[in-house]
Amino acid sequence: MKLNPEAVRRRGNDMPNCVEIPVRGEPEIVSFLVNQEARVTIYCETGTISIGRIAPWETKPTIRHIFRRNISQLDVVERFLRNPPQLTSIDSSLVIQPDGDQENENENIQRVKTLQSNLELMDVGIAILEGERDKLKDHVQHLQPIEPSKNNANNGAEGMEFQFSLPAEPMKHVDQCLRDISAMGRLVKSVSTNGKGTVFLYGNGGVAYTPSIPRPLYHKLSQLRKTKNRESRPSYVALSTRDRFFVSFHDGTFAFKGPKGLEKELRKAKQPPASVAFGTTYDTFFVVFKDGSWKYEGRGIPEELQLKLEDRQERADLKCVNLGPAGEWFLRAKNGRMWWGGISEEMDQSIQMLLDDGHCLSFLDFGETGSYFISYD
Known part of the structure; x- marks a missing residue:
């Protein structure tokens, strides 16, 4: 086992921005809600860290994951818990569109703005992230x-x-x-x-x-x-x-x-x-x-x-x-x-x-x- 689950759990619970999410029946998996916006899951046996966030530019609430493998040091785990990597959307103005796509692109941008302004990310995010646990376990x-x-x-x-x-x-x-x-x-x-x-x-x-x-x-x-x-x-x-x-x-x-x-x-x-x-x-x-x-x-x-x-x-x-x-x-x-x-x-x-x-x-x-x-x- 690359990481000690209890040591990971103590390190996360000592951080004010982390709230532990219980993972039933999986003692080697430790999961936290960080800054009320990202779920960081540590698979202690393999040393894999998964960061799940809602991608706000999607037309419906969608989870994007970032994975880091073979982690064996608690200091590295702490860095992820203190500052989980952010998701980044690409500004459509930076990408040259084929002729005729501009109108659809403007509609997409408007949908993104509407989603970002109206979606209550915290409540929706926690519910979706909870449902992702089994998928993340299988993935890792x-x-x-x-x-x-x-x-x-x-x-x-x-x-x-x-x-x-x-x-x-x-x-x-x-x-x-x-x-x-x-x-x-x-x-x-x-x-x-x-x-x-x-x-x-x-x-x-x-x-x-x-x-x-x-x-x-x-x-x-x-x-x-x-x-x-x-x-x-x-x-x-x-x-x-x-x-x-x-x-x-x-x-x-x-x-x-x-x-x-x-x-x-x-x-x-x-x-x-x-x-x-x-x-x-x-x-x-x-x-x-x-x-x-x-x-x-x-x-x-x-x-x-x-x-x-x-x-x-x-x-x-x-x-x-x-x-x-x-x-x-x-x-x-x-x-x-x-x-x-x-x-x-x-x-x-x-x-x-x-x-x-x-x-x-x-x-x-x-x-x-x-x-x-x-x-x-």
């Missing part, structure tokens, strides 16, 4: 560290750890993927999400995915179920909004949907890409090749990212770059140094907690409505 059970199978030498040397935030419906499908991967005794090697859909690469060529990934990619991955040839399986996947995606395979081939500029760069390149990212506009992309060289085009490249590239004298030493639907960006060089920007306060807070705990970031992925995956070791 399936997020326990995935160990390699002793009978399979091709599982891969190591897996990634993740902290992530997703809407409730996509979370259900992510649960199922993690459950299936865990049942096979495999380790997750990488994750790609656009907020609605998520793809997991695991073991030695394994792939799991949720239903709401881009339809052409869904059909392509579905066809792979008929073959056991590792060379035909995905080695890298990138998802984005507007059904854009990129997937490369172990045999050196690739498939994608995106701007024509990306197709031009990929066709003339004499080497496979190491990473592909899509930006806020359909024509925006950033591709990094395995030798560290890179190329980008489009109106949606974040200015901060451009300045960072210039500050680094545009060196061809990149490992990967990622872009998000609301101007987020992540840059990693081959020497291990990383930079990022345009992220939500919630995600920034999650990253800072991981760094304070001594973890090393590996990758940041961004999805719609502030969704994210943080990969770390």
Whole structure:
């Protein structure tokens, strides 16, 4: 057991902003209502912390969860209890809408304002959060560290750890993927999400995915179920909004949907890409090749990212770059140094907690409505 339940209970009950919520029949689970607005549940056996809040921008009361795994220190628990991460909605003015969607967008904004002004969050929130206990327990059970199978030498040397935030419906499908991967005794090697859909690469060529990934990619991955040839399986996947995606395979081939500029760069390149990212506009992309060289085009490249590239004298030493639907960006060089920007306060807070705990970031992925995956070791 990673945490002592009684020690966690004492620490929380000593804090004036915490009110313990009894969890019947589960002595290793401790739960608190914090600041009368968030439910923080600590699963002491696995060291997982779940923060549940109502997402006020949704048209009906909806719970969004943030998860942090493998916590073993009471001081880290106390930080979450003192200041639980906030949910962040994306300002619609920051996202370029397709023609004809502005009227609907204005209606959505008005509905959000009405909900925020009229909804009594405390009373509704407590009732909903109480009903989420069993779902959270089941969810965390399936997020326990995935160990390699002793009978399979091709599982891969190591897996990634993740902290992530997703809407409730996509979370259900992510649960199922993690459950299936865990049942096979495999380790997750990488994750790609656009907020609605998520793809997991695991073991030695394994792939799991949720239903709401881009339809052409869904059909392509579905066809792979008929073959056991590792060379035909995905080695890298990138998802984005507007059904854009990129997937490369172990045999050196690739498939994608995106701007024509990306197709031009990929066709003339004499080497496979190491990473592909899509930006806020359909024509925006950033591709990094395995030798560290890179190329980008489009109106949606974040200015901060451009300045960072210039500050680094545009060196061809990149490992990967990622872009998000609301101007987020992540840059990693081959020497291990990383930079990022345009992220939500919630995600920034999650990253800072991981760094304070001594973890090393590996990758940041961004999805719609502030969704994210943080990969770390």
